[in-house]
Amino acid sequence: MSNIPKTYEPKKFEKEIYAAWERDKNFHTTADAPGAPFCIVIPPPNITGQLHMGHALDETLQDILIRWHRMKGDNTLWMPGTDHAGIATQAKVEESLRAEGTNRYELGREKFLERVWQWKEKFGNRISYQLRTLGSSCDWERERFTMDAGCSAAVRKVFVQLYNEGLIYRGRRITNWCPKCNTALSDIEVEHVDEQGHLWHLRYPFKDGSGYIEIATTRPETMLGDTGVAVHPEDERYKNLVGKTLILPLVNREIPLFADSYVDKNFGTGAVKVTPAHDPNDFEMGLRHNLEQVKVINNDGTMSDGLGKYSGLDRYTCREEIVKDLQAGGFLVKVEDHLHAVGHCSRCHTTVEPLISKQWFVKMETLAAPAIEAVKSGELKFVPERFTKIYINWLENIRDWCISRQLWWGHQIPAWYCDDCGETIVSETDVDECPHCHGKNLRREEDVLDTWFSSALWPFSTMGWPNETPELKKFYPTSVLVTGYDIIFFWVVRMVMMGLKFRGEVPFRHVFIHGLVRDELGRKMTKSLGNGVDPVEIIDKYGADSLRFMLVTGNTPGNDLRFYRAKVEAARNFANKIWNASRFLLMNLEGFDKNFRPTKDDLELADKWILQRLAYRIETVTENLERFELGEAARQLYELLWFNFCDYYIELAKTRLYGSDPRAKSTVLFVLTTILEGGLRLLHPFMPFLTEIIRQKLPNAQGSIMLAPWPKVDELKDFLDANDGTNDAADLIFNAVKIIRNLKSELGIDSRKKTAVVLKADDATDKKILAENLRYLTDLAFAEPITFAEEKPAHALSGLVDGVEIFLPLAGLIDTEKEIARLKKELDKLKNFSASTAAKLQNERFLSKAPAQVVQSEREKLSAAEEKISSLEQRINQLENL
């Protein structure tokens, strides 16, 4: 029988296995295949760069669910693809152009886009390749891109319909503007960061010379655009001043003092300067009071023309100049330190400038209502549930979505402006004549759409929508969306809204949320910190299976997890353990008859025990997968395969394996292969490569493991008997093993050295179990010879398990005092426990209110403890009288 190398070296086989899966079309899905649909659409990675640890986690979770369902026999589709990532990708390409000494404007729109497509080709492929190295079992034949023809058609259709329904509109509004990216941003693309700034107190004189009013501002440079000063209508300090005219310092513009309830009486001086063109609140107030909008800051962050010496200055340089000039003019009262939140571009971290410009918006309120309802009704569920609150809270306070971006890379907005009659035409197909005036002077809107607009359609645009494809019918709504909590607002809510709007159904039944992967110190992995760990490098060194296993164990849904190498190594060691257990089995397969099936009578305690363990884990692992508790499922498999199978069963199997009874050997081989093969299938979703390569070598399996059936308890039913006492018996034996090992260690005896053991069992059942399985004590604890005694030997170390006393007789004298001290310590512990249990059992209320089962088990515990106590006391007595 073929054998495998001594150590687990994933690098030697992972690539090959993946290639074989792909070659054999194991990932392939058709809509008309049998089985209930199970579908996940991948959160499309950006084509900006390469796979990072966050992707590795996201893909691993998805692949586990996908592989599990595929094995379960569901018609399983994992739709792969990538995202064009408008701003981010454009910025990357512009960066590389800068390195070449040119820029996009020199290149022109068309040439520039060619460059971006080249970039897409390169990095999109790299991402797909890296997903493969992780083992992701996507249906690659269906790979999509947010800007491919199908997605583009979907985008156009959605845009036009929303426009026609009045849900998309174009308006001149104040929006967040990034002076560096040179584009508008939506509200959620702005990150607010607390910054230590200043609060400048300024005095604005009244026109009539009757003094001045003091205002406070954090942005003095915007005063050039002030067109009013506001106070609260009920502010006694200013009540009778409202309506007066002020002279704006430095500019000498006449501006009104008016009242608006927006103003907070308690902040600053209670009087606020109003700059409608550069502050969202001032903009609103400006509309309410018909104030002029004076734009003083350009899109690039410099000061506008017509501002005299300030024109052309950078906004922050200008601030310094203004402050200087205000001070010189006697308008500056004082400067205070002030901590306040400042908006930054989430992409480049430049301070955002609120500016007035013409942008396209999506009206959110009518779209949001059904999205809220879908979650409230339970049609869509978040895992963990707590995220529903965040989701609903956000949707209930939603504001219109600015979807136009002044970029080139993205879906160009399908709108045309007629220069002849001023008409705006929005159309799914390109337009070359104005339907209104038949003029030919049409200009296409240059702006592109926010990246998330196309991402929002991903669950159905990838399935062929707007055509009613078989895929759409079969797989929509998809089953689960797996994503990080950081993009719930960006993506999840928008997919839900668009899915409900255009398909009339939620895009997915469950949203499975995971946390962020952090570094060993708990910090976010970022480029600026340089603390990112490259998954490709980890895979190269430890294997994809180890990385995957590490990413799912030891964490719970929705919580962040820390990445540290020791954890990957632990996972790798687990893989190596399985590797070697398999190696052991493979080297002992001689004489294996794959048609042999033992009868129940052939099975001994260890066989029945391990088969029951497997059956139990089939149940609990499946349950945990159903609950999305992948970490717990993985933990249980670790326990089954390492502790139960390797540490106990394999050791116990050796005697019969090397023995002379052929039927016993056949039986043990059957059990070994059954457990390993079943365990591999359970483990396959987590560690696909390792389980595949090993299972292919097993004589009791055929075909790819990824297409093998998910284990069922039913497979083992011939060997299971829930009430045969197997577990109690196994507990007794294994506890006895522990005690013998323990005593040996206490005496400094080599754990593998054969040591005589004396047993004293008063209970007939216990005695029978021990007598039938003495070999296990020899195999696991190297106890030999083992004898039964009615009396406690004098010179011996002793231990207790259930009702059984275990002695290690000593040839020479034992250190009696030390042994007494040890036993007394144990006695104390037992007495404490028995006292508290006894107290519990004397408590009337416990007896009357606790379930009978609990009371009963407490009684049993107490009597067991009392038995042990008396036995220990006897023993101590005996030793003291020596």
Next chain:
RNA sequence: GGGGUUGUAGCUCAGAUGGUUAGAGUGCCUCGUUGACAUCGAGGAGGUCACAGAUUCGAGUUCUGUCAGCCCCACCA
């Protein structure tokens, strides 16, 4: 300002619907290389489950409050 979340062994984390004497990985200490595995085996030390109350026969687990950390949302200039 609102909301969320975390606080369990030196470190990183599990402990679903409250019920054995609270677990794992890693680190540490002792011992062990006669063919599955030193990426290993055996044993050990190490925890008043942040703190204070409440509910309950019973709380690491439920509730309230306090302290500490992290995160998200938010138009106080």
